[in-house]
Amino acid sequence: MKSYDVIVVGSGCGAIIAEEATAHGFKTALVDRGPVGGTCLNVGCIPSKMLIYPADRIVEIEEGRKLGIEAEVKDIDFGAIMTRMRRSRQKSRSNIRKGFKQAEGLDFYEGEGHFTGDYTLEVNGEKIKGKKVFIASGSRPLIPPIKGLDSVKYLTNESLLELKARLDSLLIIGGGYIAVEYGHFFAAMGTKVTILEMADRLVLPEEPEISELLKKALSRRMAVHTGAQAVEVKKKGDGVVVLVKDSKTGKEKSFSGQDVLVAVGRRSNADTLKVENSGVEVDKRGFIRVDHHLETTKKNIFAVGDANGQQMFTHVANREAVIVAHNAFHNASFEMDYSAAPHAIYSHPQIASVGLTEADAKKGHKILVGRAKYGDVAKGEAMMETEGVAKAVVEKETEKILGFHIIGPYAPVLIQEVVNAMASGGQGGQIDQGLHIHPALAELIPVTLGHLEEA
Numbered sequence: 357m358k359s360y361d362v363i364v365v366g367s368g369c370g371a372i373i374a375e376e377a378t379a380h381g382f383k384t385a386l387v388d389r390g391p392v393g394g395t396c397l398n399v400g401c402i403p404s405k406m407l408i409y410p411a412d413r414i415v416e417i418e419e420g421r422k423l424g425i426e427a428e429v430k431d432i433d434f435g436a437i438m439t440r441m442r443r444s445r446q447k448s449r450s451n452i453r454k455g456f457k458q459a460e461g462l463d464f465y466e467g468e469g470h471f472t473g474d475y476t477l478e479v480n481g482e483k484i485k486g487k488k489v490f491i492a493s494g495s496r497p498l499i500p501p502i503k504g505l506d507s508v509k510y511l512t513n514e515s516l517l518e519l520k521a522r523l524d525s526l527l528i529i530g531g532g533y534i535a536v537e538y539g540h541f542f543a544a545m546g547t548k549v550t551i552l553e554m555a556d557r558l559v560l561p562e563e564p565e566i567s568e569l570l571k572k573a574l575s576r577r578m579a580v581h582t583g584a585q586a587v588e589v590k591k592k593g594d595g596v597v598v599l600v601k602d603s604k605t606g607k608e609k610s611f612s613g614q615d616v617l618v619a620v621g622r623r624s625n626a627d628t629l630k631v632e633n634s635g636v637e638v639d640k641r642g643f644i645r646v647d648h649h650l651e652t653t654k655k656n657i658f659a660v661g662d663a664n665g666q667q668m669f670t671h672v673a674n675r676e677a678v679i680v681a682h683n684a685f686h687n688a689s690f691e692m693d694y695s696a697a698p699h700a701i702y703s704h705p706q707i708a709s710v711g712l713t714e715a716d717a718k719k720g721h722k723i724l725v726g727r728a729k730y731g732d733v734a735k736g737e738a739m740m741e742t743e744g745v746a747k748a749v750v751e752k753e754t755e756k757i758l759g760f761h762i763i764g765p766y767a768p769v770l771i772q773e774v775v776n777a778m779a780s781g782g783q784g785g786q787i788d789q790g791l792h793i794h795p796a797l798a799e800l801i802p803v804t805l806g807h808l809e810e811a
């Protein structure tokens with residue numbers, strides 16, 4: 357059996373740890389069943405945003421009408437859009453794989469690994485042991501136990517990337533960020549989209565008013581049904597039928613489409629790794645339990661990124677990887693701070709959010725809430741942006757920003773100054789100190805913070 361100082365499982369954020377380990381001269385093994393680069397590169401952030409960018413342009417052209425521009429999208433080359441995404445992904449994959457193969461001090465094991473005992477894994481029939489093990493094994497689509505689902509060839513965020521031709525119609529089971537991002541993409545491509553969400557609103561972790569505005573905006577371009585629980589899926593000719601139960605009335609209704617996309621959430625890959633064989637515990641959803649230093653229930657085994665299910669975004673996974681690597685290789689004990697961890701949803705309209713929602717903040721703080729519309733700032737008015745809003749959640753006594761939520765154009769760009777302020781103390785006043793260009797959408801942030809009221 358080969359022994360290592362460090363074993364890393366997973367080459368998404370795990371690549372950061374492997375690189376740090378080799379840079380510090382540790383004998384390192386990196387295990388990945390492929391494709392290398394993890395979810396973000398292969399089936400997550402990057403391919404989805406490559407597809408969504410042209411979708412945004414299409415919708416903007418169509419929305420030009422409100423500004424007095426009569427323009428028409430004459431043709432959409434669906435094949436070309438998909439091919440660009442797949443080619444770019446392939447190029448990145450090959451470069452990363454080449455890098456792993458050539459890296460000094462790194463043994464790259466291309467295969468599915470699983471624990472066979474304490475600190476010991478088996479990959480491709482070979483056993484390896486590590487003094488320190490870093491689990492960065494990520495997550496995969498959660499497939500709910502819906503009657504008949506196995507009998508149809510449903511799509512996931514992974515298989516949809518292989519589509520060669522545009523779909524005429526698509527049913528989407530789920531209403532989280534993956535569902536609404538792909539709902540936006542397919543609707544822009546000309547697909548008749550129907551979203552079926554079991555909860556009473558879309559994008560549940562967001563502020564309720566953001567969910568409501570999103571539903572209103574998406575409903576102009578697709579059918580959106582909330583409180584609609586998919587209970588059965590059947591084949592119908594070349595297509596599918598989804599039987600849905602209304603959560604209020606209990607009545608059943610069926611929806612037909614050419615295909616169905618299952619986007620109800622993610623599950624940890626910890627099961628495929630058989631982490632229990634090394635004394636690593638998982639929670640009741642299957643995500644690996646970690647402490648504040650991201651150490652698992654087994655000493656010197658750490659879990660980062662989606663595998664621990666804390667906040668499942670690439671920038672969070674990467675920061676966790678940096679922290680565990682620093683702690684492990686420098687004998688430090690930094691903790692991950694999630695309080696200013698932002699996220700974005702690239703639907704149309706876009707959404708961005710950081711920190712606590714109003715409801716969560718009220719559980720532990722006396723708060724003030726500020727609200728502003730894009731139309732309250734000159735640039736928003738110029739853009740005729742009548743729907744977008746921002747909301748600030750601030751601690752009353754300290755004026756510390758606890759949360760900030762935006763729905764509207766460039767929301768993921770706009771939120772960054774709030775994230776920076778929150779990460780360096782969090783006073784609303786910090787934002788006001790810097791002059792804001794007039795007119796620019798960034799004025800929305802100080803204006804929102806200037807409208808604070810008792811909540």
Ligand SMILES: Cc1cc2nc3c(=O)[nH]c(=O)nc-3n(C[C@H](O)[C@H](O)[C@H](O)COP(=O)(O)OP(=O)(O)OC[C@H]3O[C@@H](n4cnc5c(N)ncnc54)[C@H](O)[C@@H]3O)c2cc1C
Pocket residue numbers: 365366367368369370387388389390391392393394395396397399400401402404405467468469470492493494495513534625628629660661662663668669670671672673
């Ligand atoms: C459709 C979609 C869109 C997304 N968009 C965004 C976005 O816009 N912004 C954002 O921040 N986040 C986004 N995310 C989330 C983001 O992709 C993940 O949070 C991130 O990739 C997690 O990184 P990770 O390193 O923890 O795991 P992963 O990147 O999933 O890496 C895990 C690696 O482990 C390997 N592996 C797993 N089990 C084993 C095993 N037993 N043996 C060997 N290897 C194994 C896998 O092959 C994989 O390479 C999106 C996700 C999806 C699905």
